Amino acid sequence: MDQETANVLFEKGSCLLFLNAPPNLEFGIDYNAWTIGPLFKGVKMIPPGLHFVYFSATSKEGVQGIRTGFFHYFESKEILVREWNPQTEDLRDETELDPDQVERYKINIRDFDRNMGPYPLDPPIFYDRWRKLTNYITSGLVRRVLPNNGKVSHLPSQTMQEEDPLTVKDKRLGKSVEKEEGMEFTLFDVRQSFPEGATGDEVTRWSLDKSWLARDLLRRVYGNSHKVMLGEIQLAFVCLLMAQNFSGFNQWKQFVHLLCSCPDLMESDPNLFIDFIDVLQIQLDECPEDFFRDILSENNFVAHMLQNLGRDILPQQEGLKARFDKLRLFLSHRFKWDLPELDDDEDDEDAPVVVEMD
Known part of the structure; x- marks a missing residue:
C-alpha cells in the first residue's frame, strides 16, 4: 500500500x-x-x-x-x-x-506488532x-441479525428443532433449508404479503403486487430507510457467499422475490429500485459462474424475478430503465444470459435465453 x-x-x-x-x-x-x-x-x-x-x-x-x-x-x-x-x-x-x-x-498491543500481518x-x-x-451494512444490523458476537453458525436452531419441522421447505428449490442457530434475520413470508384482516380484493391485489408488505417492513423494521433494508439483503448474501450459510440464502431469495414484485412501490419510489439493482449486480458479479448456475439460477429463479422487475418499470422512468438495461447487458456479458427487452411480450418460460458461445 x-x-x-x-x-x-x-x-x-x-x-x-x-x-x-x-x-x-x-x-x-x-x-x-x-x-x-x-x-x-x-x-x-x-x-x-x-x-x-x-x-x-x-x-x-x-x-x-x-x-x-x-x-x-x-x-x-x-x-x-x-x-x-x-x-x-x-x-x-x-x-x-x-x-x-x-x-x-x-x-501492550505493540508487543505483538511483529507477529501481526x-x-x-x-x-x-x-x-x-x-x-x-x-456498503449498506451497519454495526447495528450486525448486532441484531447475528447477536452471538457476529458468529455464523451451521448448527440447526434449537427452536426449530423443538417446534418441528426442523427445516423450512423452499418449494422453488425443491430442497429443505435449515434455519441456523443464532441467525435473527427479519421474519416475513413473501407469500403472505397482505395486511391482517384484508378483504378479498385486498388479498388479491397485494398478493400480486407485494408493495404493501415492502412498505410495512420499511416502516416497521427499517425506519423508512431503504438503505437499511438493502443492508440486510447484503448481509444475507455475504453469509451465503463467504460462510456457505443457507439461512442467508433463504433470506436473500425472499428479499429478491419481494423487491421484484412491487409495481406500486416502484412507481412512488424509483430510487429504491435503482439502489437495489446496484446491489444485485454487485452480488451477481461476485458469484463464481458454477455457483450462479447451480444455486442462484436453479429453476430460473433470478430470471423470473428480473423479468417481473423489468416489466414493472414505467416508460417515463428513464433513469430506472437505463439502470435495468445496464444490468441486462452485464448478465449477457458475465453469464451469457439474454433477458428480454422491456417491451417484449414473451412468456416467463421462454426466458432467459442462454446464448451459446464458441
Whole structure:
C-alpha cells in the first residue's frame, strides 16, 4: 500500500489479536486467506467497517474442516481479542476470557506488532470489492441479525428443532433449508404479503403486487430507510457467499422475490429500485459462474424475478430503465444470459435465453 494509506491505517486502523492458533490453520479476513505459521498473532491496520473473519482447521491427514467465522464491525482503533480453544476447535471471545488479561493485551498491543500481518490493501481491488459488497451494512444490523458476537453458525436452531419441522421447505428449490442457530434475520413470508384482516380484493391485489408488505417492513423494521433494508439483503448474501450459510440464502431469495414484485412501490419510489439493482449486480458479479448456475439460477429463479422487475418499470422512468438495461447487458456479458427487452411480450418460460458461445 502507499505510504499515505499506511499512515492513515496506522493511526485509525483496527487490530484483531488471534492468540494460540495452531499452525497450518486456514485463516482469512474478507477476500484474503492464508495458511498460518506458529508465530502468527493476528491482523493489524484493519480498515474501519464490516469484516468477515474465518478459519478452518486441518486434520492430520490434511483434510480441511468446515469453515467457521464471524462478522465484526470494527470501529476506528478498536482492538479485538480472540483466543483459540483446542477442545472445540473454535474461538473464545472476550466474554470467555479473563477481562484483566484482555485489558493487558490491549494496553501492550505493540508487543505483538511483529507477529501481526497488515490487512492486505496492495493491490486495493479486493478491499474495494468488499466495500461495494457491504456498503449498506451497519454495526447495528450486525448486532441484531447475528447477536452471538457476529458468529455464523451451521448448527440447526434449537427452536426449530423443538417446534418441528426442523427445516423450512423452499418449494422453488425443491430442497429443505435449515434455519441456523443464532441467525435473527427479519421474519416475513413473501407469500403472505397482505395486511391482517384484508378483504378479498385486498388479498388479491397485494398478493400480486407485494408493495404493501415492502412498505410495512420499511416502516416497521427499517425506519423508512431503504438503505437499511438493502443492508440486510447484503448481509444475507455475504453469509451465503463467504460462510456457505443457507439461512442467508433463504433470506436473500425472499428479499429478491419481494423487491421484484412491487409495481406500486416502484412507481412512488424509483430510487429504491435503482439502489437495489446496484446491489444485485454487485452480488451477481461476485458469484463464481458454477455457483450462479447451480444455486442462484436453479429453476430460473433470478430470471423470473428480473423479468417481473423489468416489466414493472414505467416508460417515463428513464433513469430506472437505463439502470435495468445496464444490468441486462452485464448478465449477457458475465453469464451469457439474454433477458428480454422491456417491451417484449414473451412468456416467463421462454426466458432467459442462454446464448451459446464458441
